[in-house]
Amino acid sequence: MNLTSVAPLMTERYRSTPELVAEVVREAILRGLLKGGEQLRQDEVAAQLGVSRIPVREGLRQLEAEGLVKFLPRRGVLVSSLSADEVQEIYEMRIPLECTALRLALPHVTDADVRRAEEILDAIDRETDLGRWGHLNDEFHAGLYVLANRPRLLALIKNLRANVGRYLRIYISLLHHKPRSQEEHRMILDAVRRHDVPAALAALERHLDVACRGLVTYLSQERDARTERSGLARSR
Incomplete structure (x- = not known):
């Protein structure tokens, strides 16, 4: 476990020590530096x-709640x-919640909000770092x-987004899904710009x-591959 590569990115953003601990460990998880099942001492x-150790425990308790x-x-x-x-269950929760948030937000969207969202999408187009891409992706949605x-x-x-964020970044990277994701983002924003509620929600x-x-x-394919590898190892 090495958190030193992540910590410098966070130290100027957070004032409370437990909050800093939570953000550093959260970022390490989202970037895939800490894997599922790995022990945190x-x-x-x-x-x-x-x-x-006291703020570390408090910060980790915050991540437990997440x-x-x-x-x-x-x-x-x-x-x-x-x-x-x-993951299926999380998305079954996310879809109605995020659609509700967008529906409630649409009457308040201004031209400045649309321009800011466009700037974020342009930044995503240029971004090559997967960690930074994840933050920009969240910023686009959260900004609306x-x-x-x-x-x-x-x-x-x-x-809910934080729970699946690490897997989404891996999926985007391995399967080169970024262009399609950006096309979908722009379809959302185009409907938001027109204040077309049904089109934006769809x-x-x-x-x-x-x-x-x-x-x-x-994830299903990864699970099946692990099962197959485990079976081959036992048969040797």
Whole structure:
């Protein structure tokens, strides 16, 4: 486990130490530096970040609430893993929640909001770093949803998106899905620009459904490949 490559990106953004710990570990998980099932030793995290164990525990508890890590008796803290079925369930929750947020936001969208969203999409087109791509992708969606002015709804959406974010980045990278994702983003934004509620919601639902089906297929294939490798190893 090495968090030192992530920590410099975060130190100027967060004031409370538990918040810093949570963001550094969260980013390491989203970037794939920490894998599902990997153990997080609190003393090691504290040493790498130059903090005491108390804020480390508080930060990890925050990530537990987000579903990114889990505390297990006698095993400590582990990075959570998601199965294909769990990803399916998360998207079944995300689609109605995100469509609700967009529907509530649309009456408040201004020309400036549309221009900002266009700038984010242009930045995504130029971005080659997968971690930065993930942040820009979240920024595009969050920039529209925030106009709904529903803090609890937005918090739920943020947590659900964080849970699948690491897998989405891998999926986008391995299967070169970025051009299609961008095409779908622009279809959403075009409908938002016209204040066409049915078209915007339909485009968003299609966008999320495509990502869901792709991720579920990818994770199912990965599971089957692991099972096959395990069977071959036992037969030797």
